[in-house]
Amino acid sequence: MSLRIALLGLLEAIGPASGYDLAKKFEHSLNHVWQAGHTQIYPELVKMAADGLVAVESEGARGRKIYTITPEGTRELHTWLVEHQPAVTVRSETALQAFLLPLLDTDEAIAVVERIRTGFEERLAVLQCHPKDGVGAYAAKLGLSHVRAGLAWAEETLADLRR
Amino acid sequence: MSLRIALLGLLEAIGPASGYDLAKKFEHSLNHVWQAGHTQIYPELVKMAADGLVAVESEGARGRKIYTITPEGTRELHTWLVEHQPAVTVRSETALQAFLLPLLDTDEAIAVVERIRTGFEERLAVLQCHPKDGVGAYAAKLGLSHVRAGLAWAEETLADLRR
DNA sequence: GGGATCATGTAACGAGTTACATGATTTG
DNA sequence: CAAATCATGTAACTCGTTACATGATCCC
Numbered sequence: 001m002s003l004r005i006a007l008l009g010l011l012e013a014i015g016p017a018s019g020y021d022l023a024k025k026f027e028h029s030l031n032h033v034w035q036a037g038h039t040q041i042y043p044e045l046v047k048m049a050a051d052g053l054v055a056v057e058s059e060g061a062r063g064r065k066i067y068t069i070t071p072e073g074t075r076e077l078h079t080w081l082v083e084h085q086p087a088v089t090v091r092s093e094t095a096l097q098a099f100l101l102p103l104l105d106t107d108e109a110i111a112v113v114e115r116i117r118t119g120f121e122e123r124l125a126v127l128q129c130h131p132k133d134g135v136g137a138y139a140a141k142l143g144l145s146h147v148r149a150g151l152a153w154a155e156e157t158l159a160d161l162r163r
Numbered sequence: 164m165s166l167r168i169a170l171l172g173l174l175e176a177i178g179p180a181s182g183y184d185l186a187k188k189f190e191h192s193l194n195h196v197w198q199a200g201h202t203q204i205y206p207e208l209v210k211m212a213a214d215g216l217v218a219v220e221s222e223g224a225r226g227r228k229i230y231t232i233t234p235e236g237t238r239e240l241h242t243w244l245v246e247h248q249p250a251v252t253v254r255s256e257t258a259l260q261a262f263l264l265p266l267l268d269t270d271e272a273i274a275v276v277e278r279i280r281t282g283f284e285e286r287l288a289v290l291q292c293h294p295k296d297g298v299g300a301y302a303a304k305l306g307l308s309h310v311r312a313g314l315a316w317a318e319e320t321l322a323d324l325r326r
Numbered sequence: 327g328g329g330a331t332c333a334t335g336t337a338a339c340g341a342g343t344t345a346c347a348t349g350a351t352t353t354g
Numbered sequence: 355c356a357a358a359t360c361a362t363g364t365a366a367c368t369c370g371t372t373a374c375a376t377g378a379t380c381c382c
Binding site for chain 4: 003035037039063
């Protein structure tokens with residue numbers, strides 16, 4: 001369901017686009033929000049076209065298919081945004097390592113947390129490159145505050161483990 | 164893979180347990196870290212037993228099967244904790260709504276963010292009930308800081324939208 | 327011409343969800 | 355004795371990943 005919404009939202013926000021374009025967006029701006037590769041996106045667009053949520057507007061060079069959102073698609077998107085209570089499904093390998101930290105020796109645990117911290121630092125660097133306005137600006141801010149919280153946790157935990 | 168690790172980690176941390184016990188743990192302490200229902204856990208334990216990572220220690224009343232982690236399971240768990248670089252796969256409906264916020268009218272957007280804030284408040288209340296020590300204490304702290312960051316984002320965004 | 331990038335797809339597999347099914351034991 | 359909880363499972367389905375396959379166009 002959410003993959004559909006993400007695709008509809010992108011088409012609504014950036015206008016007509018190909019599956020390839022949409023896949024690129026997932027890789028970059030949508031990366032910290034929802035993940036999907038082209039192998040999931042292409043078939044989904046076909047299904048959505050069958051359901052009348054999007055339509056192929058034109059076919060360009062190299063078999064490029066430009067999809068547009070239909071009025072029905074816009075309605076579906078709007079309803080979801082306004083009415084859907086977001087489900088919280090956490091599946092974080094980082095949190096899992098944090099959970100199991102007490103099973104390790106102190107020095108091993110320190111090494112693990114340092115690696116986690118490095119991961120957060122890398123994500124921070126990526127997020128800081130995001131534009132400060134346009135669609136996705138609010139999501140980028142949310143992502144930033146999450147990563148900063150993670151970094152603070154890492155520092156705190158390291159201090160705790162070293163004591 | 165991570166489901167296995169979570170199960171091994173729980174068996175290592177709390178000692179021998181049944182699938183049912185493990186499912187309960189997922190529902191409560193592991194809830195903000197990794198999610199899995201009994202329909203996923205039971206078959207996975209069977210596979211893990213076939214792979215020699217866990218073993219059925221005894222069978223109790225009502226067909227209750229007590230699983231123990233084997234030395235091989237402990238090894239597998241330890242290796243993953245120490246060597247595995249956690250993958251970051253974000254799939255957050257909340258972040259998706261945040262991403263698409265600019266597609267809504269201001270008053271609709273405000274309502275959406277208020278609902279998101281309520282969600283964070285509920286999670287905060289749950290996390291604050293978690294014990295402050297034992298396995299999972301570090302993960303609980305990480306979860307708390309994530310939720311607090313989310314709450315701060317919601318407040319900030321509401322202020323921004325109302326301006 | 328050759329490598330990078332554009333552009334689309336399929337197939338097999340693994341992970342996760344929902345619905346269904348069954349029966350034992352405990353507690354009010 | 356009825357309802358709640360304990361306890362395990364299967365089947366069908368959807369979602370997501372990995373690997374494979376193909377060909378066009380652009381730029382050096």
